[in-house]
Amino acid sequence: xxSKSSYWVKTLQNGLVGGGISxxxxxxxxxxxxxxxxxxxxxxxxxxxxxxxxxxxEAYLSVRQAPSKEPGRLLITGGLSGLVGGAVLAVFxxxxxxxxxxxxxxxxSPDLFALLTFHLSLLPGILVLLAVSLVTGVIxxxxxxxxxxxxxxxxxxxxxxxxxxxxRDLIVTVIIRWGVVQYAFLWLFAxxxxxxxxxxxxxxxxxxxxxxxxxxxxxxxxxxxxxxxxRVARWGLLGVLGLLxxxxxxxxGSYFSEILDNVGIYVxxxxxxxxxxxxxxxxxxxxxxxxxxxxxxxGVLTTSEAVGLLHLSFWEAIPFALIxxxxxxxxxxxxxxxxxxxxxxxxxxGFGEIxxxxxxxxxxxxxxGGSEGIQRIGQPTIGTFVLAHQxxxxxxxxxxxxxxxxxxxxxxxxxxxxxxxxxxxxxxxxEAMGINKVKTKLLAFAMGALFSGLGGAxxxxxxxxxxxxxxxxxxxxxxxxxxxxxxxxxxxGVFVGGLALVGLPLLLSQFADFRYLVYxxxxxxxxxxxxxxxxxxxxxRLELHEDxxxxxxxxxxxxxxxxxxx
Amino acid sequence: xxxxxxxxxxxxxxxxxxxxxxxxxxxxxxxxxIIGPNGAGKTTFFNCVTGFYTPEEGEILFNGRNITGxxxxxxxxxxxxxxxxxxxxxxxxxxxENILVGMQPHLKSGVxxxxxxxxxxxxxxxxxxxxxxxxxxxxNMQGKGDLLAKNLPYGEQRRLEIGRALASKPSLLLLxxxxxxxxxxxxxxxVNFIRRLRDELGITILLIExxxxxxxxxxxxxxVLDFGVKIAEGTPQEIQxxxxxxxxxxxxxxxxxxxxxxxxx
Numbered sequence: 010x011x012s013k014s015s016y017w018v019k020t021l022q023n024g025l026v027g028g029g030i031s032x033x034x035x036x037x038x039x040x041x042x043x044x045x046x047x048x049x050x051x052x053x054x055x056x057x058x059x060x061x062x063x064x065x066x067e068a069y070l071s072v073r074q075a076p077s078k079e080p081g082r083l084l085i086t087g088g089l090s091g092l093v094g095g096a097v098l099a100v101f102x103x104x105x106x107x108x109x110x111x112x113x114x115x116x117x118s119p120d121l122f123a124l125l126t127f128h129l130s131l132l133p134g135i136l137v138l139l140a141v142s143l144v145t146g147v148i149x150x151x152x153x154x155x156x157x158x159x160x161x162x163x164x165x166x167x168x169x170x171x172x173x174x175x176x177r178d179l180i181v182t183v184i185i186r187w188g189v190v191q192y193a194f195l196w197l198f199a200x201x202x203x204x205x206x207x208x209x210x211x212x213x214x215x216x217x218x219x220x221x222x223x224x225x226x227x228x229x230x231x232x233x234x235x236x237x238x239x240r241v242a243r244w245g246l247l248g249v250l251g252l253l254x255x256x257x258x259x260x261x262g263s264y265f266s267e268i269l270d271n272v273g274i275y276v277x278x279x280x281x282x283x284x285x286x287x288x289x290x291x292x293x294x295x296x297x298x299x300x301x302x303x304x305x306x307x308g309v310l311t312t313s314e315a316v317g318l319l320h321l322s323f324w325e326a327i328p329f330a331l332i333x334x335x336x337x338x339x340x341x342x343x344x345x346x347x348x349x350x351x352x353x354x355x356x357x358x359g360f361g362e363i364x365x366x367x368x369x370x371x372x373x374x375x376x377x378g379g380s381e382g383i384q385r386i387g388q389p390t391i392g393t394f395v396l397a398h399q400x401x402x403x404x405x406x407x408x409x410x411x412x413x414x415x416x417x418x419x420x421x422x423x424x425x426x427x428x429x430x431x432x433x434x435x436x437x438x439x440e441a442m443g444i445n446k447v448k449t450k451l452l453a454f455a456m457g458a459l460f461s462g463l464g465g466a467x468x469x470x471x472x473x474x475x476x477x478x479x480x481x482x483x484x485x486x487x488x489x490x491x492x493x494x495x496x497x498x499x500x501x502g503v504f505v506g507g508l509a510l511v512g513l514p515l516l517l518s519q520f521a522d523f524r525y526l527v528y529x530x531x532x533x534x535x536x537x538x539x540x541x542x543x544x545x546x547x548x549x550r551l552e553l554h555e556d557x558x559x560x561x562x563x564x565x566x567x568x569x570x571x572x573x574x575x
Numbered sequence: 576x577x578x579x580x581x582x583x584x585x586x587x588x589x590x591x592x593x594x595x596x597x598x599x600x601x602x603x604x605x606x607x608x609i610i611g612p613n614g615a616g617k618t619t620f621f622n623c624v625t626g627f628y629t630p631e632e633g634e635i636l637f638n639g640r641n642i643t644g645x646x647x648x649x650x651x652x653x654x655x656x657x658x659x660x661x662x663x664x665x666x667x668x669x670x671x672e673n674i675l676v677g678m679q680p681h682l683k684s685g686v687x688x689x690x691x692x693x694x695x696x697x698x699x700x701x702x703x704x705x706x707x708x709x710x711x712x713x714x715n716m717q718g719k720g721d722l723l724a725k726n727l728p729y730g731e732q733r734r735l736e737i738g739r740a741l742a743s744k745p746s747l748l749l750l751x752x753x754x755x756x757x758x759x760x761x762x763x764x765x766v767n768f769i770r771r772l773r774d775e776l777g778i779t780i781l782l783i784e785x786x787x788x789x790x791x792x793x794x795x796x797x798x799v800l801d802f803g804v805k806i807a808e809g810t811p812q813e814i815q816x817x818x819x820x821x822x823x824x825x826x827x828x829x830x831x832x833x834x835x836x837x838x839x840x
Contacts, residue, residue: 420686420689423688424675430665434666438665441656443651444648444679
């Protein structure tokens with residue numbers, strides 16, 4: 010009987026955790042910030058979803074851990090877990106009624122309490138809150154009882170509706186660019202969020218699609234096709250993706266292009282840092298330095314102001330920017346070669362700060378403009394055409410990414426890539442294998458600096474001016490985080506990480522205040538649940554999940570997919 | 576002709592003299608063993624030869640060339656390869672990749688070659704992979720090239736480490752306890768394999784070994800270290816009769832009490 014009672018304790022615990030998360034989201038202000046943005050107009054706001062989602066999640070966890078799989082009991086379990094979560098909030102509301110919580114937690118405003126009690130008076134409000142929590146928990150349990158295919162379908166459809174409702178404003182700004190076509194879509198949306206009918210249509214549509222695609226056995230289909238057909242299909246898909254990539258700025262308009270540009274610059278730098286950290290295993294926390302060096306070199310060389318040198322054009326200056334950045338990479342690399350792990354991280358961190366402080370210094374002020382920075386930086390031109398707008402710069406960034414991506418892929422799969430990997434695995438042995446530690450490490454630093462310098466140069470020309478404030482320590486951390494989120498050493502991971510960590514926060518302007526809260530939470534959750542990243546390298550996945558596969562004779566041997574080039 | 580000569584090599588850590596004035600001469604195509612109790616300085620001596628440590632005194636000559644103080648990668652490029660007492664493969668790389676890393680000294684293509692994949696680089700890479708697979712067959716691990724090193728059984732990890740060392744085409748191979756942790760059968764296989772390395776590939780073998788049966792059966796010459804100092808040198812028969820060796824291994828009482836050749840040292 011012990012296991013049973015401990016299981017109920019577990020359910021209570023889960024409920025409390027759910028309530029705790031909801032409470033946290035409430036008191037940090039996230040719930041209130043989204044309290045007015047409807048997902049489905051007049052029905053549910055994003056704020057309410059933030060309150061209820063933890064209940065849903067925890068109730069689902071409780072049900073999954075339940076020893077007995079009897080439906081009635083599972084529904085009770087889910088409901089209980091949800092109810093406990095609701096109770097936590099109810100207690101909070103009651104405390105708020107008696108004590109002035111706001112003195113300590115500034116976000117617990119009357120608005121928040123009104124939101125939590127569904128704009129009712131105290132007692133009915135709390136009852137409704139508890140009821141809704143209970144129902145949420147039961148829904149989670151119900152979802153668990155459904156067959157996998159239905160559950161997947163429903164949750165996907167639900168997610169899409171929430172996302173579309175949440176991003177209503179952005180989607181509408183895109184849609185109204187489409188001329189007549191816009192009227193086919195616009196009526197789905199309300200002033201805030203989706204109309205009920207719109208939500209239903211999207212839900213059903215996505216549901217049907219998801220249900221259908223889950224029913225198909227991809228492997229069986231792939232087997233039926235001839236290699237030729239498969240090749241055509243693959244190239245066709247690549248072609249469509251390529252075309253889409255090219256047309257994105259045209260389809261999405263300037264606001265999204267701005268976001269894409271920012272993501273792109275980070276991806277470019279991420280590709281570089283991926284070589285340093287992901288391939289060679291050198292933890293570099295001062296990576297922003299090369300970004301700054303690239304940006305400032307381009308700035309100094311191209312500005313039309315009096316402080317500038319030479320007044321070159323963008324294309325003439327960019328080789329210099331890259332050379333200076335690479336040179337800086339080597340300069341940094343030389344003294345830190347003997348350091349490992351933590352020590353390396355600290356020294357590179359210092360290097361990043363040195364560069365920023367140098368830029369701010371009075372000594373270099375005549376050249377770099379001190380805290381006022383450099384303005385009127387040259388823009389790239391093709392013939393007489395000036396690439397000034399976000400939509401045009403997108404292509405410049407795209408070219409940079411393609412170049413960097415190409416170089417990265419090629420280097421990774423060469424004996425240089427293997428040398429980096431060997432250094433990462435065991436530096437001493439790598440050296441004993443005849444790998445020149447100095448040369449190989451410096452090369453990693455230089456490649457990293459090259460891409461970062463390019464990113465900086467493009468950033469400078471995009472903004473048109475550079476300031477020391479743009480190159481703070483947090484930029485290094487951002488790039489490092491995006492690599493970790495995407496998957497260390499994985500090239501697709503850099504893109505995924507860039508979109509997730511740079512793109513999403515820009516899209517969700519309401520999130521701006523909570524950016525680092527979400528950031529930290531995402532990083533912690535990622536490290537716990539999916540340490541290999543969102544789009545991991547095949548090898549990394551093996552490294553981190555081999556124990557889950559477990560040893561055994563029937564186990565098929567873990568291999569790393571061999572590339573056809575070998 | 577001597578391939579490796581050590582002249583009064585001394586390595587100290589703080590006050591401790593880990594290796595003291597060790598003289599040694601390894602003839603070409605020999606199988607030469609260094610034995611001694613734990614902490615006798617055997618591995619430290621290996622580290623001096625391979626460039627991990629720079630000895631405070633003395634010099635090390637390889638093929639007549641002074642290699643004292645050279646960095647490990649330079650030493651490897653001159654033709655000395657080694658394995659480790661506790662296996663140190665690149666665990667998260669595949670078997671083939673481990674061997675390919677070992678081939679590093681013979682790969683000439685640079686960054687630009689890697690990026691642009693000119694025909695020369697492609698050919699070199701293709702040949703390297705073919706050679707790696709040949710080596711894999713040689714160490715009796717055909718078909719296991721794509722397995723991660725850490726997922727290999729213990730004996731294969733030992734062999735792969737030797738394979739990786741062979742990839743640099745050494746003329747002198749330093750093996751640090753190659754039979755550690757092996758059962759008698761595996762040990763015998765390893766002994767045969769080491770002989771093959773010498774007979775077929777013409778590699779000189781310098782060996783640290785604890786299992787006396789292995790040492791006595793395989794070695795042509797043996798040096799015994801104790802507390803960093805060479806206490807004896809000779810053929811297996813001579814070493815077995817040497818009272819100082821018995822003393823070092825079994826203690827003073829054993830040596831004087833027995834007073835005769837202990838066969839089961």
